Amino acid sequence: MSNHVFELSEVNKRVLQNINLTVNQGGRVMVFGPSGSGKSTLLHLFNRLEDPDSGEIKYQGQPIEDYNIPKLRKDVGLVLQQPYLFSETVIDNLKYGPKMFNEWDEAFVDELLDYVNLPKAYLDKPVEDLSGGEKQRVSLARTLANKPKVLLLDEPTSALDDQNIESIEEDLLKLMDAWQLTIIMVTHNLKQAMRLGTKGIYLESGKIVETGKLPNLIEHPQTDSLKNFTANQ
């Protein structure tokens, strides 16, 4: 059996053109590029919030259409750019996914809170009372509560200050090691990509312009467009 969690061949969807890529088990893939290059759309395809207009996506060696959709979305968890919390308490948000699958495990809460650095006292807090950084942590914890195998992150730190960015990155690194998670993350922050990723994909106008190992890809770009992009950071 192949080591590929995801395989995309000749995928087209809106701005995305002829995307071919593979994501390895346990890989930490960083997707970056200018805005409007199709980064979020790419993440939506992995979670099936959207389907390609043409081309094929395989998940663990099988066509993605073969999987039960809610189950796939649970396994391939997505953290959206905005936290979009449900307007109740923190614990209600954490329970949302697992309750749908009758898999809510009260004992797991402590571990979950630990991973995202939130005190237990926060559980009964209404989400409206949280700061931006805290909301993003709850959003991350809400996705993790489903115990995903793959974690998709859409610029989860874009609205945060340096201190919060650093601490969420630490949480993620801790998680990736402990859970052997495969991560696909969209970021506009190249330093972050180098800190967290093992593989980089540079997207521009819907096309993969350059891809390779990190940090090498960013430190030694081959194409003019990636050279320009890194120079402007």
Add this chain to the structure above:
Amino acid sequence: MERDVSNFSLLVLIVFVMIPFTISYFYQLGLKKDILWSSVRGAVQLFLIGLILTYLFDLPPLIGIPIMLSVMITIATFHARKKGKELPNAFLTILLGLVTIEIFVLGLWLGFDMVSFTPEEIIPMSGMVIGNSMVAMGLSLERMKAEFNTNEGKILAALSLGATPKQASHITVRRTLNAALIPNIDQLKTIGLVQLPGMMTGLILGGVPPIVAIKYQLVISISIFSTVSISAIIVSLVMYRFFYNEKMQLVDFEELKNKNG
């Protein structure tokens, strides 16, 4: 003898129309044309309906009633659908909804001998039920679109966590229902206190004793109350599905708009 409004008295109504017309003239509201047009149109429409009703009332009930009900339901469907043109199956949902509602009230009225099967009773009372249901369905459609629009992020988040469309729409459907039902409940609370309901007023003017008029009013008010609720429920529970495709993905509003004009 039945009371009538003389033609001269009707002409005097022009004075009533002239008041808003004059206000619009002096304050340059730009409504003069609208005021005149709606008054003339309203009057002509009512007289035409009067003529049609006179004709229908003379037909055997089994012919006249179905004809008039079909016309009313069709017009109401076209009107309510305007609020959700871009949504697939809105027309069919509203049409079937209104037919169901009409069958439901007819069953209730006739089954329990509240109303007799004559055009004079069935047509105006059905008109009130269909008209109110039409407004409720239109409002629910509009509200539902607005809720889906404002909550798109939360719905995406719910779907991405493995929610089915039904689970992801739970809050949206609840809010739509709430918004549709609250004014309905408020209206029933103040009935008779703020203004005497139209049907009762009509009956009293026609010489029916107030207590009898109130009984009829109760029949129609409760019927409207219940059918408006059913309308909101039908629209909410059926229409949310069309915001998703069969792959449990949120359908693009803009794409839908372009597709269905």
